[in-house]
Every structure is written in C-alpha cells, then in structure tokens.
Amino acid sequence: MTLLLVLGAALVILALVLVSASLGTTAGGQAMTGVDRSVALVQALTNSPKELTKEYDEPFADRVMKPLQEKASKLARRLSGGDAPERIRKRLDVAGNPPGWTVERVQAGKTIGAIALFLVAGLLSTAMGMSFTIKILFVVCATLVGWFAPNLYLYQKVYERSLIMQRDLPDAIDLMTISVESGLAFDAAVQQVARNTEGPLADEFSRVLREMQIGQGRAAALRALAERTEVEDVKSFVTSMVQADSFGIPIANVLRIQSSEMRTKRRQRAEEKAQKVPVKMTVPLIFCILPSLFIVVLGPAAIHIMDSFKGI
Structure with a gap:
C-alpha cells in the first residue's frame, strides 16, 4: 500500500514537471501561458512596421x-x-x-x-x-x-437590350420631333430624350451627347451609336440623321417621317407575332391538349368496352 502511494505521488510530480516544461518559461523565469503567447503575438504584429503587415492587410x-x-x-x-x-x-x-x-x-x-x-x-x-x-x-x-x-x-x-431599344425608339423619335418643332436644336432634342426617358436607348443618347461635348462631330457620334447596337431601326434612324445633316435637309421633316415609319414597323411586327400564334399553338395542342382530351372523352367508353368483353 505504501509503495502504491509513493508511485502515485511520483507520477503526479512527473505530470506537473511535464506540464511546466510544455508551457515554457519567460526570460525572467515566469511561466507563459497560451493566452500570454497569443497576446504577445498580437502585440508584435501590431507594433511591427507597415511593410511587414501589408501583405496581411490586403483583402x-x-x-x-x-x-x-x-x-x-x-x-x-x-x-x-x-x-x-x-x-x-x-x-x-x-x-x-x-x-x-x-x-x-x-x-x-x-x-x-x-x-x-x-x-x-x-x-x-x-x-x-x-x-x-x-x-x-x-x-x-x-x-x-x-x-x-x-x-x-x-x-x-x-x-x-435590343428588344427594349426597338420598342422605345418610336416614342423617343416622337419626343425629338416635338422638341425640334417647338424650336430646339437637334442636340437639345436628344438631351430631352436622354433626360426624360429611361432605359438603354436613353443611355445611348446620353453617351452620344457626351461624345459631342468632348469634341467629336455629330455624324461620328451617331455612327458610333449605330455600331454599338444591332437594332436595324436605330441604324436606319442614324443613317437618315447623318444624311440630313450632310445635305442640309430640315431635321423636323426627317424626324416626322422616321417616326411614322417606326410606328408602322412596330405595328407590322405586332401583326406578324399575332399571325405566328396559331402555328406556335399547334405543337402543344397536338402533344399536350389533345391526348388529355382523348383520355377524358374516350376513357370511360374504353373502360365500359373492356368490362363488356370481360363479361362475355
């Protein structure tokens, strides 16, 4: 019994010695815990030069x-x-x-x-x-x-974006026509469209105005607008404006004609989509609606016929 107590006490002392050795000691001989080492590391990083901590400060x-x-x-x-x-x-x-x-x-x-x-x-x-x-x-x-x-x-x-520009172009040309007929210049009419409308077309007209303000010519700015879009109506409008500017044709007359043409094209596109609806409805009608209709109408008759044959 005494031998066991001595052995137990020796093991306890050995454990304490190992714990003290693992924690380490400071230069003054005082023990440093894990928390102390973490605090010391944070202080060292805080007090270190910016060149050393720059890499860690970057996102x-x-x-x-x-x-x-x-x-x-x-x-x-x-x-x-x-x-x-x-x-x-x-x-x-x-x-x-x-x-x-x-x-x-x-x-x-x-x-x-x-x-x-x-x-x-x-x-x-x-x-x-x-x-x-x-x-x-x-x-x-x-x-x-x-x-x-x-x-x-x-x-x-x-x-x-092209669909939105194609849809908004006739209204924008109408606003330009009203502005020009009321006495504004073409640049001011474009500014009215850019200020009073929203969407990609307004953003493009704003970009045209900025390009003209930094010194680019009106024809060059409009041609750049045509290159930045794939809408044929916008390209046609730009071509008409450039030709009118080159030959001295009154802008109001050109804008009025362009507005009428754009509205006619928009109505024709709507009629074309309406004509395509019956053709597009054929596929779901054949493969989805008609089979369900056949099941509802002919299903009870088929069940009755099968029961009749079973009775025979």
Whole structure:
C-alpha cells in the first residue's frame, strides 16, 4: 500500500514537471501561458512596421482572386486567339457594358467555368458509374458549357437590350420631333430624350451627347451609336440623321417621317407575332391538349368496352 502511494505521488510530480516544461518559461523565469503567447503575438504584429503587415492587410480578393483571375485570363487569351479581346469588348459595348464585366473578367470566367464544370462533371460521372464513352461525352459537353457560358450570357443581354431599344425608339423619335418643332436644336432634342426617358436607348443618347461635348462631330457620334447596337431601326434612324445633316435637309421633316415609319414597323411586327400564334399553338395542342382530351372523352367508353368483353 505504501509503495502504491509513493508511485502515485511520483507520477503526479512527473505530470506537473511535464506540464511546466510544455508551457515554457519567460526570460525572467515566469511561466507563459497560451493566452500570454497569443497576446504577445498580437502585440508584435501590431507594433511591427507597415511593410511587414501589408501583405496581411490586403483583402482576400486582392491577395487570391486577382492573381487567379490574371492567370485564367492569360490562359483564355492563348486558347481564344489574338482578336478575342476586341470581339469581347465589342460584344460588351453592344450589351451595354454590364456592371463589373470587363474583357479580363469575361476571359477569366470562361477559363474558370470550363475548369470547374470539368471537375464537377468528372466527379458526377464517376459517382454515377457511367461507361467510359458516356463519361467522356458528358465531361466534354460540361466543359464546353462552362467555356461558352459567359458568351451566352452576353448574347442574352444583347437580345434583351435590343428588344427594349426597338420598342422605345418610336416614342423617343416622337419626343425629338416635338422638341425640334417647338424650336430646339437637334442636340437639345436628344438631351430631352436622354433626360426624360429611361432605359438603354436613353443611355445611348446620353453617351452620344457626351461624345459631342468632348469634341467629336455629330455624324461620328451617331455612327458610333449605330455600331454599338444591332437594332436595324436605330441604324436606319442614324443613317437618315447623318444624311440630313450632310445635305442640309430640315431635321423636323426627317424626324416626322422616321417616326411614322417606326410606328408602322412596330405595328407590322405586332401583326406578324399575332399571325405566328396559331402555328406556335399547334405543337402543344397536338402533344399536350389533345391526348388529355382523348383520355377524358374516350376513357370511360374504353373502360365500359373492356368490362363488356370481360363479361362475355
């Protein structure tokens, strides 16, 4: 019994010695706990020069995401060709330059999207136990989707923006006509449209005014407007305005004719869409409505006939 007590006391002393050794001692011989070391580390970082802590003060986007974006953009530039940045820049102009979208970000998004979907498709195909051929096709299709996803987004933005500009152009020309006939110059009429309307067309007219204010000619600013859009009505309007400015034709007469033509075209487009409705309804009518109608109408008769045959 005494031997066990002595052995227990020795083990306790040994444990205390090990704990003291693991915590360590300061230069003055006093023990430093884990909290003290953390406080000392924070004080050392706080009192250190700015050059040493500059790397830790930068946000995560600048330290990690920006270098990753630059590398992905370089890789996309090599895979896309030398004229890819110019094509993307033109597409961004036509799409209205969405906030946060630049040429470098689009190229980086193409690379990152392709790599991400490649890895996800590989993991999913492996987890689902696909055959080798189907796995290759699935991974290739997913990679292509990731690569072309930014382009598809830009094309969708261009399409939506073009529809809005095409819809708002007749009203904008009417406002210009009223402004010019009331005595304002063409530039002031454009300013009225940019100030009193909203949407992509107003933004484009505001850009035309800014370009003219910095010294660009009216014809050059209007031609730049035509290059930044894919709406044929806007291009026709710009061509008419440039020719009227070149030959000295009264702007009010040209605007009145353009307004009448734009409204006629808009009515014709509405009639064309109305004529297409019966054709578009044929497919859901045949494959969705008629089968359900046949089931409701002929179903009870079919059940009655089957019961009659069973009775026989």
